[in-house]
Amino acid sequence: MENINAIITQAHEAYRLYKNLHKNEIADFLEAIGQSGKEAENDLVETAMEETHLAKPRLQGELQRTVNQTKFFAEMVRNGSWVNVIIDTADNNRQPPKPDLRQMQIPLGVVGVFGASNFPFAYSVAGGDTISALAAGCPVVYKLNPGHPETSKKVAEIMTKVITTLGLPTATFAMLEGQDYETGAQLVSHPLIKAIGFTGSFKGGKALYDTAAKRNEPIPFYAEMGSVNPVFILPQMLNQKSAELAEALLISNQASLGQFCTNPGVILSELSADQKSFEDHFRTLIQKSSSGKMLANNIAQNYTKGIEALKQLGANDVGQGMGDEGELFGMPEMLTISADASLKNPELLHEVFGPGSLHVAAQNKEELIKVAANLEGQLTATIWGTDEDMKDYKELLDILIEKAGRLIFNGVPTGVEVTPAMVHGGPFPATTDSRSTSVGTTAIYRFTRPVCLQNFPDHLLPEALQHDNPLKIIRSVNGSYTDSNG
Amino acid sequence: MENINAIITQAHEAYRLYKNLHKNEIADFLEAIGQSGKEAENDLVETAMEETHLAKPRLQGELQRTVNQTKFFAEMVRNGSWVNVIIDTADNNRQPPKPDLRQMQIPLGVVGVFGASNFPFAYSVAGGDTISALAAGCPVVYKLNPGHPETSKKVAEIMTKVITTLGLPTATFAMLEGQDYETGAQLVSHPLIKAIGFTGSFKGGKALYDTAAKRNEPIPFYAEMGSVNPVFILPQMLNQKSAELAEALLISNQASLGQFCTNPGVILSELSADQKSFEDHFRTLIQKSSSGKMLANNIAQNYTKGIEALKQLGANDVGQGMGDEGELFGMPEMLTISADASLKNPELLHEVFGPGSLHVAAQNKEELIKVAANLEGQLTATIWGTDEDMKDYKELLDILIEKAGRLIFNGVPTGVEVTPAMVHGGPFPATTDSRSTSVGTTAIYRFTRPVCLQNFPDHLLPEALQHDNPLKIIRSVNGSYTDSNG
Numbered sequence: 001m002e003n004i005n006a007i008i009t010q011a012h013e014a015y016r017l018y019k020n021l022h023k024n025e026i027a028d029f030l031e032a033i034g035q036s037g038k039e040a041e042n043d044l045v046e047t048a049m050e051e052t053h054l055a056k057p058r059l060q061g062e063l064q065r066t067v068n069q070t071k072f073f074a075e076m077v078r079n080g081s082w083v084n085v086i087i088d089t090a091d092n093n094r095q096p097p098k099p100d101l102r103q104m105q106i107p108l109g110v111v112g113v114f115g116a117s118n119f120p121f122a123y124s125v126a127g128g129d130t131i132s133a134l135a136a137g138c139p140v141v142y143k144l145n146p147g148h149p150e151t152s153k154k155v156a157e158i159m160t161k162v163i164t165t166l167g168l169p170t171a172t173f174a175m176l177e178g179q180d181y182e183t184g185a186q187l188v189s190h191p192l193i194k195a196i197g198f199t200g201s202f203k204g205g206k207a208l209y210d211t212a213a214k215r216n217e218p219i220p221f222y223a224e225m226g227s228v229n230p231v232f233i234l235p236q237m238l239n240q241k242s243a244e245l246a247e248a249l250l251i252s253n254q255a256s257l258g259q260f261c262t263n264p265g266v267i268l269s270e271l272s273a274d275q276k277s278f279e280d281h282f283r284t285l286i287q288k289s290s291s292g293k294m295l296a297n298n299i300a301q302n303y304t305k306g307i308e309a310l311k312q313l314g315a316n317d318v319g320q321g322m323g324d325e326g327e328l329f330g331m332p333e334m335l336t337i338s339a340d341a342s343l344k345n346p347e348l349l350h351e352v353f354g355p356g357s358l359h360v361a362a363q364n365k366e367e368l369i370k371v372a373a374n375l376e377g378q379l380t381a382t383i384w385g386t387d388e389d390m391k392d393y394k395e396l397l398d399i400l401i402e403k404a405g406r407l408i409f410n411g412v413p414t415g416v417e418v419t420p421a422m423v424h425g426g427p428f429p430a431t432t433d434s435r436s437t438s439v440g441t442t443a444i445y446r447f448t449r450p451v452c453l454q455n456f457p458d459h460l461l462p463e464a465l466q467h468d469n470p471l472k473i474i475r476s477v478n479g480s481y482t483d484s485n486g
Numbered sequence: 487m488e489n490i491n492a493i494i495t496q497a498h499e500a501y502r503l504y505k506n507l508h509k510n511e512i513a514d515f516l517e518a519i520g521q522s523g524k525e526a527e528n529d530l531v532e533t534a535m536e537e538t539h540l541a542k543p544r545l546q547g548e549l550q551r552t553v554n555q556t557k558f559f560a561e562m563v564r565n566g567s568w569v570n571v572i573i574d575t576a577d578n579n580r581q582p583p584k585p586d587l588r589q590m591q592i593p594l595g596v597v598g599v600f601g602a603s604n605f606p607f608a609y610s611v612a613g614g615d616t617i618s619a620l621a622a623g624c625p626v627v628y629k630l631n632p633g634h635p636e637t638s639k640k641v642a643e644i645m646t647k648v649i650t651t652l653g654l655p656t657a658t659f660a661m662l663e664g665q666d667y668e669t670g671a672q673l674v675s676h677p678l679i680k681a682i683g684f685t686g687s688f689k690g691g692k693a694l695y696d697t698a699a700k701r702n703e704p705i706p707f708y709a710e711m712g713s714v715n716p717v718f719i720l721p722q723m724l725n726q727k728s729a730e731l732a733e734a735l736l737i738s739n740q741a742s743l744g745q746f747c748t749n750p751g752v753i754l755s756e757l758s759a760d761q762k763s764f765e766d767h768f769r770t771l772i773q774k775s776s777s778g779k780m781l782a783n784n785i786a787q788n789y790t791k792g793i794e795a796l797k798q799l800g801a802n803d804v805g806q807g808m809g810d811e812g813e814l815f816g817m818p819e820m821l822t823i824s825a826d827a828s829l830k831n832p833e834l835l836h837e838v839f840g841p842g843s844l845h846v847a848a849q850n851k852e853e854l855i856k857v858a859a860n861l862e863g864q865l866t867a868t869i870w871g872t873d874e875d876m877k878d879y880k881e882l883l884d885i886l887i888e889k890a891g892r893l894i895f896n897g898v899p900t901g902v903e904v905t906p907a908m909v910h911g912g913p914f915p916a917t918t919d920s921r922s923t924s925v926g927t928t929a930i931y932r933f934t935r936p937v938c939l940q941n942f943p944d945h946l947l948p949e950a951l952q953h954d955n956p957l958k959i960i961r962s963v964n965g966s967y968t969d970s971n972g
Contacts, residue, residue, distance in 0.1 A: 016884075020884070086906045086907040086927075086928075087907060088903070088905040088906055088907040088908075096901070098903065098905075099897065099903065101903060101905060101907035101908060102907060103906075103907040103908070103909055103928075106887065106888075108920070109888075209704065213699040213704075217914045217915075218695065218699075218707075218914060218918045218919070220919075220921065221704075387943070390946055397946065398502075398506070401592065401937055402592075402595075404937070405935075405936070405937060405938065406937070406938040406939075406940060407937065407938070407939050407940065407942070408940045408941060409939070409940065409941050409942040409943070409946070410941065411585065411940060411941050415582070417574070417584065417585065417587060419574040419584075419587060420572045420574055420589075420962065420965065421572040421573055421574040421587035421588060421589040421938055422574075422587060422589070422938060423589055423936045423937060423938035425935075425936070427935075428703045428704060429703075432704045433704070433706075434594070434935040435706065435931075435934070435935045435936070437936060441572075442572075442589075442936065445921075448921070449891075449911075449913075449920040449921045450891070450909045450911070450921070450923060450928065451887055451890070451891060451892070451893065451909060452891065452892040452893070452907055452908060452909035453892075453893050453895070454892060454893065454894045454895065454897065455894065455895050455896065455897050456893070456895040457873070457895070460876055460883065460895070474967065476906065479906065481960065481967045
């Protein structure tokens with residue numbers, strides 16, 4: 001068995017050195033990880049194909065996105081303004097004198113990361129959690145995901161090699177290879193772990209969260225646990241574009257066999273002839289969709305069980321895809337249910353991870369809005385509507401903003417941009433901490449905290465806080481943003 | 487018994503209205519609270535004097551600070567830029583097209599607040615937690631602090647009157663008057679409560695935190711629980727200013743009988759003739775200090791017990807103040823201990839709330855730094871040093887930055903400015919969430935989360951996110967701050 005305590009203790013020692021590296025050294029490190037990963041593309045993609053059964057173009061795209069993400073964070077670190085400096089200069093004429101106060105973000109310490117089975121690159125060893133933690137100045141101890149151990153080991157080797165080549169503290173990154181629950185529990189319970197990033201199922205995330213909640217010292221625990229990503233289609237839109245919409249949503253729903261955390265699993269609308277026509281289109285399309293190998297056998301089994309459970313709860317199975325069945329396979333399925341039934345049994349609107357699509361029909365606008373108001377927290381919520389529709393459905397938007405991290409208008413929820421404004425997060429149970437995003441610039445702040453230095457002479461201040469602003473970063477000085485002195 | 491469920495449910499209903507008020511309405515509300523409080527100053531201060539035994543000028547100052555705080559947050563809300571808008575505009579030429587993404591901060595929902603016994607105004611009914619939550623757009627359910635029930639009721643009445651006068655949703659603010667633990671436990675456990683702000687003891691804060699940790703839905707829990715606020719005095723400084731320093735630290739330590747969460751409770755230095763001289767000065771001064779009535783009898787008893795416990799653990803009682811003893815009274819006390827003893831028994835460095843001062847003597851620099859490295863999380867840490875000292879003690883500063891929310895150089899930790907750069911927070915056990923501050927501009931973000939709107943037409947966006955920037959707020963548009971379009 002691995003000596004988890006020794007690994008984490010070494011990572012903590014590395015933290016003392018790593019946090020004080022020049023920002024350009026950290027930026028170079030992140031870029032080198034991306035570049036080395038790109039160089040190993042063929043090998044990594046083939047290994048991941050074997051382990052996850054995801055298609056080659058999908059994995060190539062994911063790898064490129066992961067490489068881009070290292071560049072994105074490297075650029076942010078090199079720029080340096082992300083530390084969010086706030087300066088209030090002294091006022092010695094005030095009684096009592098007003099002190100000089102300078103705030104910046106600093107790294108929390110060693111971060112534990114749990115990667116996802118459905119993203120062997122982008123949400124795994126060198127994925128968003130790891131890279132944003134390293135960008136913040138935090139060493140990472142990564143817990144291997146049993147869904148793709150060989151891919152993970154190869155990426156971890158790349159990272160270790162980059163660390164050695166650049167002469168960084170060896171323990172800046174380490175991977176725990178234990179595949180049992182106990183390994184993860186030890187990671188989240190260790191006193192030198194100062195934050196956790198997790199991507200995976202509700203069951204897995206909540207169990208680790210509950211374990212972490214028993215710690216003596218509370219720590220930030222960021223679990224991104226997925227959601228049903230409800231799509232609301234309003235009456236006029238349904239009337240104008242039912243065929244187009246069915247196609248767009250089917251593609252979004254069946255991409256990678258529905259194995260995306262932003263998969264539109266639930267589609268809601270009001271009973272009408274147009275709604276009937278939409279469902280007919282969708283059924284025809286799903287019947288032409290192919291089954292395929294899911295990420296792992298337990299995931300395929302959970303999917304089949306999940307669809308079965310929805311039927312037990314009263315959902316009607318109105319159409320299914322074609323192709324092979326059996327071990328590992330997931331079969332596209334379309335189910336329908338009344339809004340009333342979903343209100344009576346909220347379990348109908350729990351995530352079933354895979355290529356299923358549940359269509360919820362409301363009697364009228366009031367019932368549709370009632371379903372929206374009863375939704376649990378979501379990563380995304382989508383509205384399809386015309387301008388006319390939206391005159392009548394302002395309340396729906398107002399409610400959905402309370403429920404989700406990201407709202408999409410006349411589009412599909414799959415496809416998560418790595419950009420400053422992105423929010424890939426949302427209220428519980430989509431995540432355990434709605435104040436955060438696991439994608440985009442602000443993901444870095446999951447692993448930092450503010451510190452304020454009062455009345456320090458300039459030469460003792462970190463460069464980011466010095467009067468002359470030697471890093472030339474954007475700072476808030478006495479209430480105004482500036483890259484000048486302060 | 488109060489119907490806590492009904493009160494919180496009403497607050498949640500108020501949230502749906504309150505969160506959509508125009509920013510100026512919320513700013514007016516906050517200012518009116520401050521103004522009404524100021525108008526009732528005489529009555530409020532007298533009531534608080536009776537209940538807390540704090541001196542009149544101290545309470546007058548605290549009330550003014552509380553009023554200023556309402557103005558501070560009102561100004562921030564009226565300005566509007568605090569919602570931290572981040573905009574990435576669309577790029578239709580990219581393949582696939584890049585969507586338009588707009589992020590802003592939105593209120594979490596109803597916030598539960600627990601006020602402090604030692605600040606009947608600034609950290610109580612209309613104190614920093616309440617005002618920053620209301621500023622964020624969150625209704626507040628406040629749990630009365632049994633240390634000053636009448637003061638609290640009077641402030642709550644003022645708030646209710648302001649709400650009525652301005653025609654705001656009645657349940658925007660409510661106070662629970664139950665004084666038992668169960669009332670607080672119900673508040674933190676209620677599913678419609680979306681965040682908690684607490685100021686008080688470690689024991690009280692941690693117990694409520696543990697209760698909240700059992701919730702089905704995790705929520706942010708901000709407990710500010712105090713600390714010993716270590717003060718490190720370096721050799722040359724000790725040589726140059728031992729008398730001056732003893733005086734400055736004595737005043738900071740004895741202000742309000744040490745009943746400040748930033749009270750410098752522990753003073754650390756290296757054994758030397760200068761250090762002996764400093765301790766002699768401090769002892770002389772503490773022997774001239776007067777005992778006084780503490781906030782409450784249980785607080786006085788805990789103080790006496792705490793001092794007794796330090797002695798049991800080996801601390802030497804080298805001097806005490808003068809004046810009355812007995813029920814309610816707290817007697818100034820100076821104790822000394824070796825650094826070695828404090829390393830062997832970390833309990834020696836736990837907070838004893840009141841007018842005690844523990845002096846820790848290290849054999850040498852290495853031992854002093856070892857004590858620093860072993861410190862628990864603190865609200866503040868202070869270094870007194872000359873430029874020469876600091877050449878030798880860079881490592882000390884580097885370590886203390888890891889330990890505290892605010893670092894002070896050649897000053898005292900008491901006195902917490904309400905300004906943008908302030909951090910009144912710190913690593914556990916000073917608080918339960920080191921990512922936050924309970925004082926200053928950024929305190930508002932304890933009660934908000936980001937949401938991202940993707941591809942919405944302009945007229946459906948909240949004003950803060952619209953292209954023309956009708957609120958004229960500062961926004962980050964494609965990576966640059968601007969108050970222009972975007």
